[in-house]
Amino acid sequence: MKHFTVFFLGILLSGLAVAGECTIDLKYDIKVSSKALTVSNESGIIYEIQAGGLLAVKGEPIELDENQRALAEEYAGEVAVLVPQWITLVSSALTVAEKSLEVAFGAAFGEESAAMTKSAQAVASARERFESSSSAEDGVYEISVFAFNDMEGAFDEEFSEDLEDAIMASLGSVFIEIGKTLISSDADFDARMNDFAKRMDTMGEVLESMGEELGETAGELCSGMRKVQKLEQRIMKEIPELADYQLFVS
16 A cells, blocks of 8 residues: 655655655545535445444444544544644645646756656656545545545556656757757857756746645644544544554554
């Protein structure tokens, strides 16, 4: 199972990994609404916590005391806050990445460059994975294990290598043009070099800005997930029927 690493953009955001250290796996599918938290897997519903802290495990009602019901209701409420927040923030992060990479590589290498095409394909693939495995309709929010844990799949080692090759190829094209200018008697080599330097500066500034925006997203996600995970540890101790169904795993 892949980790849900908040900075799922691999090579482009590797320098920001320190700020996104919460690597938490989701073990089951989640559905939340104002009425209930439902946790399930491919075999069906594992447990459900309804309003008021009413708990059922594999269809069997579990008798809880007042404190246990209050804890169960609090936990369900926190998960109900986290899930739509996660969906919104990841969608926003994908949009930031898509627009930033388009501007950065377009300015540096041109709109038809290999680097721009490859990065656009990868972000589109990540968005397709995400949208096919999560939903937010009529106050009901769902996240599958696949959506939570496999987002970085579109930005894996193979993608990193392909993107690096694409960037190097794009750079090679730029250097060829500069080389032609150098050997041309009527070419302005200094002007070409200055233009190239400006393009590289623009790319760096855009990617840095993207990193800062995604860093803020990482902080929000990490904070929410850590809070829910701590509460889950409590509920598993105080309600033994849930001890075997840890939802968030570090």
